[in-house]
Amino acid sequence: MHLLNEKTSEQYLTHMHKTSAIIKQWLNDNNVYSGGTPQQVQAANSVSIQSQGRDIEAILADIQDKFLPSSVSTAHRRCLAHLHPPTLVIGQIAEMIIAATNQSMDSWNQSPAATYIEKDLIEWLCQLCHFETSDDVQIHTQTDADADNQARHKAGGVFTSGGTQSNLMGLLLARNKFYAAKGINVHKDGMMGQPRGIILCSDQAHFSIEKNAALLGLGIRCVEKVGTDASGAMLVSHLQQKIEEIGADNVMAVIATAGTTDLGAIDPLADIAKMCREHKIWLHVDAAWGGALLLSQRYRHLIDGIQAADSITLDFHKHFFLPISCGAFLLRDQQDFESIRHHSEYLNSSDDEKDNIPNLVTYSLQTTRRFDALKLWMALDLLGTDDYGALIDNCLRTARQAAELVEDHADFVLVHQPIISSVLFYFKPKDTALSDQQLSQLNRQIAQDLLINNIANVATTQYEQHLCLKFTILNPNTQACDINTIIEQMTIAGFNRLQNYEGQPYDATKNA
Numbered sequence: 001m002h003l004l005n006e007k008t009s010e011q012y013l014t015h016m017h018k019t020s021a022i023i024k025q026w027l028n029d030n031n032v033y034s035g036g037t038p039q040q041v042q043a044a045n046s047v048s049i050q051s052q053g054r055d056i057e058a059i060l061a062d063i064q065d066k067f068l069p070s071s072v073s074t075a076h077r078r079c080l081a082h083l084h085p086p087t088l089v090i091g092q093i094a095e096m097i098i099a100a101t102n103q104s105m106d107s108w109n110q111s112p113a114a115t116y117i118e119k120d121l122i123e124w125l126c127q128l129c130h131f132e133t134s135d136d137v138q139i140h141t142q143t144d145a146d147a148d149n150q151a152r153h154k155a156g157g158v159f160t161s162g163g164t165q166s167n168l169m170g171l172l173l174a175r176n177k178f179y180a181a182k183g184i185n186v187h188k189d190g191m192m193g194q195p196r197g198i199i200l201c202s203d204q205a206h207f208s209i210e211k212n213a214a215l216l217g218l219g220i221r222c223v224e225k226v227g228t229d230a231s232g233a234m235l236v237s238h239l240q241q242k243i244e245e246i247g248a249d250n251v252m253a254v255i256a257t258a259g260t261t262d263l264g265a266i267d268p269l270a271d272i273a274k275m276c277r278e279h280k281i282w283l284h285v286d287a288a289w290g291g292a293l294l295l296s297q298r299y300r301h302l303i304d305g306i307q308a309a310d311s312i313t314l315d316f317h318k319h320f321f322l323p324i325s326c327g328a329f330l331l332r333d334q335q336d337f338e339s340i341r342h343h344s345e346y347l348n349s350s351d352d353e354k355d356n357i358p359n360l361v362t363y364s365l366q367t368t369r370r371f372d373a374l375k376l377w378m379a380l381d382l383l384g385t386d387d388y389g390a391l392i393d394n395c396l397r398t399a400r401q402a403a404e405l406v407e408d409h410a411d412f413v414l415v416h417q418p419i420i421s422s423v424l425f426y427f428k429p430k431d432t433a434l435s436d437q438q439l440s441q442l443n444r445q446i447a448q449d450l451l452i453n454n455i456a457n458v459a460t461t462q463y464e465q466h467l468c469l470k471f472t473i474l475n476p477n478t479q480a481c482d483i484n485t486i487i488e489q490m491t492i493a494g495f496n497r498l499q500n501y502e503g504q505p506y507d508a509t510k511n512a
């Protein structure tokens, strides 16, 4: 009854169909979010486990009546808060196959076909980034040869749970290589008493850089921030100055970001790469967001230089519209994985390796691992790179239209022109004198009002001294008219709040 077999296969179809029908109904209801206040959501979704199980019909009814209405609908055209996309239906179908087959990527005999599919897809991604993937890699230039004094191996990589994990892998391998160059095997001996290495990233880099530095035993204080220009991109002159101050030998890695979380800023990758190559410093490119431009026809040039990285973070559960989780870590020289190799006879036996049977466990921080690659493969197969790229470009185009609409509105201030597809702005009614603090509170309330009242999901973030509203447009169906609606509703919410201002406590039901 509970496991799928011949007897239950009819029921299987019935329940799967029922589940799809419930989801379809939820989508048709076309709510951004109808769960009400945090208290209401919590009350409706309390977990209670009994000694006796319940009927599946009752459970599905609760999902339909309680869980779904209290969830945000990323598929909604006015759900624009975070790097949190609507998912392609083909990705959802792939998830079903992933769950039903339950392949595990940690050994070939748990994922025979999946292992080869993931390997092929990693190779394809490496090629997309212009990494070398053929067996006999040629040294490109004299500088390359000078830099490592040895032939490069082909590129490699692995699917990960997302950007945080991919960034961790980049720092981990950079750390091991940094100490190896000083004759220290950190993987075996740890770092106790060893000299500190410095990680350089921009002041807009993702917080996972610091978190990962802490996890790796390096400490947050080893992360030093490089200044940024008005667009939020790393200042190469400042990077150079930092490297000179610290001494290139003491720099463990430079992390460049292609698509910062708030501004979507793209660091000057080619210039940074050149500097890293010159000083033999590991360059990791965090392209968790900007990596989507690899498929763009119009904006691919914005991430030129990515091919010169030592390692790259890509995230497919963001601007590639795939269900969470789905990310990849790419490595320019597969040989660098050796510093984290572990043998366990039950997973990656040396006999397997002799027989040329791939065991991906060597390349991953995880042991049991999902076959997330299937989602990307099926999506690419369905759309082809052209249509996939066009979906990505749609979001960038809408962001530019949104910025124009905001800019043209007398009661809003656009703080930044969009680079990828985030738009930062704030409500500032003209002819009204409000302190920065009051403006901040007002803008925060506008975002809350719009969500609680099922109008739109927009984010807030701090930019310089302003609490800003933020659109992150990751829905290819969102159009200028949707943005117009949101702006109108923001104006209404803003002026409503202003009317009964005087520090009234936030009342979510007020504008319902």
Ligand SMILES: *Cc1c(COP(=O)(O)O)cnc(C)c1O
Pocket (backbone or CB within 6 Å): 083, 161, 162, 163, 164, 165, 167, 206, 208, 257, 259, 260, 261, 286, 287, 288, 289, 315, 327
């Ligand atoms: C989202 C993001 C991350 C973190 O990725 P997760 O998939 O959420 O772990 C890292 N870096 C950047 C630039 C991001 O936008």
